[in-house]
Amino acid sequence: MSLAAQPAGLPDGASAASGPISAIKTRVVSAPYRRPFQISSGISTELISLVVEVHTADGAVGIGETSPMTAYTGETLAGVQAAIEEHLAPALVGRDPLDRAGAHVVMDAVLRGQQVAKSGLDIALYDLAGRLSGWPVHTILGGSVRDRVQTTWVVGLGTLDEMAAEAAEYADRGFMHLKVKGGQDPAKDLELIRAVRAAIPDDAELCLDANEGYDATTALPYLAKMSAAGLTLLEQPLPRWDLAGLVRLRERLDVRVMVDESMHSLHDAMEIARRGAADVLNIKILKVGGLHRALQIANVAEAAGLAVKVGSMPELGVATLAAVHLAAAVPGATVAADLVGPLMVTEDPLAPSVFADCDGWIDVPQGPGLGHSV
Numbered sequence: 080m081s082l083a084a085q086p087a088g089l090p091d092g093a094s095a096a097s098g099p100i101s102a103i104k105t106r107v108v109s110a111p112y113r114r115p116f117q118i119s120s121g122i123s124t125e126l127i128s129l130v131v132e133v134h135t136a137d138g139a140v141g142i143g144e145t146s147p148m149t150a151y152t153g154e155t156l157a158g159v160q161a162a163i164e165e166h167l168a169p170a171l172v173g174r175d176p177l178d179r180a181g182a183h184v185v186m187d188a189v190l191r192g193q194q195v196a197k198s199g200l201d202i203a204l205y206d207l208a209g210r211l212s213g214w215p216v217h218t219i220l221g222g223s224v225r226d227r228v229q230t231t232w233v234v235g236l237g238t239l240d241e242m243a244a245e246a247a248e249y250a251d252r253g254f255m256h257l258k259v260k261g262g263q264d265p266a267k268d269l270e271l272i273r274a275v276r277a278a279i280p281d282d283a284e285l286c287l288d289a290n291e292g293y294d295a296t297t298a299l300p301y302l303a304k305m306s307a308a309g310l311t312l313l314e315q316p317l318p319r320w321d322l323a324g325l326v327r328l329r330e331r332l333d334v335r336v337m338v339d340e341s342m343h344s345l346h347d348a349m350e351i352a353r354r355g356a357a358d359v360l361n362i363k364i365l366k367v368g369g370l371h372r373a374l375q376i377a378n379v380a381e382a383a384g385l386a387v388k389v390g391s392m393p394e395l396g397v398a399t400l401a402a403v404h405l406a407a408a409v410p411g412a413t414v415a416a417d418l419v420g421p422l423m424v425t426e427d428p429l430a431p432s433v434f435a436d437c438d439g440w441i442d443v444p445q446g447p448g449l450g451h452s453v
Contacts, residue, residue, distance in 0.1 A: 097136075097137050097176055098136030098137040099135065099136055099172075099174060099176070100133060100134070100136075100171050100176050101134050101135055101136040101172065102134040102172065103163065103167075103168035103171060103203075104131075104132040104134070105130065105131055105132070105163055105199075106132075107128070107129055107130075107160075108128050108130055108429065109125050109126065109127040110126050110426060111125045111424060112425075113423060113425055118150075118151075118236060118260050118288075118290050126146065126393065126395060126420060126424050128146040128394055128398070128429075129144065129145050129146070129147075129159055130143070130199075130429070131143040131200055131203045132203065133204060133207055139176075139207060139210060139211055140207065140210075141176070141203040141204055141206040141208070141210060142203055142206050142397055142449070143198075143199045143200060143203030143205075143206060143398070143401075144202060144396075144429065145199030145365050145394070146195075146393070146394035146395065146398060147195045147365075147392075148393075151340075152392075154195045154196070158193075159193070159196045160196075162193045163199065166189050166190045167189065167190060167193075167197065167200060168200075170186065170188075170189045171186070176211075177204075177207075177211070179201065179204050179205065179208070179371050182201070182204060183197070183201070183368070183372070194343065194365070194369075194372075195365050195366070198368050198369040199365075199398075200369070201368065201370055201371055202364070202397065205219060205220075205369075205401065205448075206449045206451075208448075209447050209448030209449065210447045210448040212447070213447050214447060215445055215450065216370070216404040216448060217405075217407045217408040220404060220408035220409075223443055224408065224409075224410050225407050226443055227440045227441065227442055227443065228389075228403050228407055228412075228440065228441050228443060229255075229415040229416065230415055230417065230418035230419060230422075230437065230439060230440065231254065231256040231257065231258045231286065231415040231417055232245075232246070232254040232256070232422075232439070233258045233260070233288075234246050234249075234257065234258065234259045234275075236261075239267075239270060239271055242259055242275065243271070243274040243275050243278045246259060247275075247279055250280055250283050252438060253438035253439035253440070254439040255282065255284065255439055256414075257275065257283060257284070258286040258287075258312075258417070259271060259275055259285070259286070259287055259288070260290065261287050261288065261289050261290075262288070262289035262291065265293055265297065265298045268301065268305065269301045269305055269308070272305045272310050276309040284311045284415070285309060285310055285312070286311065286314055286337075287314065288314040288315065289314065289316040289317075290315060290339075291317065291318045291340050292316070295316075295321070295324040298317075299328065299331060299332075302316065302328065303331070305334070306332055311335070312334065312337055312359065313332070313335065313337065314337045315339045315340050315361075316336070319340040319341045322341065322351065322356040323354075326354060326356050329356070329358070335358040335386075336358050337357060337361050337414070338356065338359070339361040339363070339390060341357075342361070342367075343366055343367060344368075345375050348376045348379045348380065352379060352380070352382075352383035352385060357385065359385060359386045360377075360380045360385055360387055361390040362377060362380075362405070363391065364401055364405060365394060365398060370401055370404075370405060373389075377405075377411060377412070381410065385411070386411055386412075386413050386414050387413070388412070388414035388415070388416060388417065389406040389409070390402075390416070391416075391417035391419055392420070393419055393423060395420055395421060395427055395430070396433060396434065396451060397429045397430060397449060397451055399430070399434070400430055401449060402416060403418060403443055403444070404443065404444070404449065406418075407443040418441050429451060429453055430452075430453070
């Protein structure tokens, strides 16, 4: 594919021309959580990510990030790094770095699955395209429908008093969408919802993420009471495979149901929409393979009349910035995004200034690429 040196409409001094991909490098970064982050499937004391650099023959570099959460995706850091270095990188070297759709065709041909690995490369390619053109990534995704993106605050598992106090603290800081982790016992989660609801403002939204922890028969009476107690969003209450159960819950509850673990691909999104198994799709960029796939899923959601939340594994600043751009560019991303990774660690080593002093909203970067300085 030949590239024009200066396509019409590019910012002054920018050029979409670039040599082929010449090298792909990875390195591990980490940061300790402010407090251990616990969900129903496990606990983590530090957030570990893999930084992915895509270099071109002309010296341009795009930076991406991916962060496997093994208890959630089944992928390990070593496995993701090996997938990139041994399989995906050799297949992409020599290719046009601006051919992002083609990159996915090639990656899918050489390695099935491994969406977490592919996402790191995808994010780096979008960052590179933005740096070459002078455009922010949200422009490459189609434009920005919002200049600021609302973020939720995610409260990990703890005692009832600890979780209610944390939710109240962050509501006072301006976070008006609170997500609490549950899924271990619906009776205790009902107590939690009542306690948190009493501790936060009446106009704050409250989400419970059960992380597949319930079964429909035993949980339904408690979920109905949670809805009456002020729960506004219910995330993945049932095992990922139980779409029929999710349909039954939606028919019986006055609370919106959101899927996360049930949706790992474009095909999953189509089946969920076809069966009416959710009101909201939680699109995690790393889970689905990158921005390219995430935008495709967002288009399915729009066609089906479903709302979108841009989720988080969580990850550090580079991948979280990718989520900011996606949330800015998707009209249906009306549920507060989970842009919390950089806020949950003692210091984000990748993009500390962007997320400093967050009050529940993140300004969408307007500079070239993702907007980091890695």
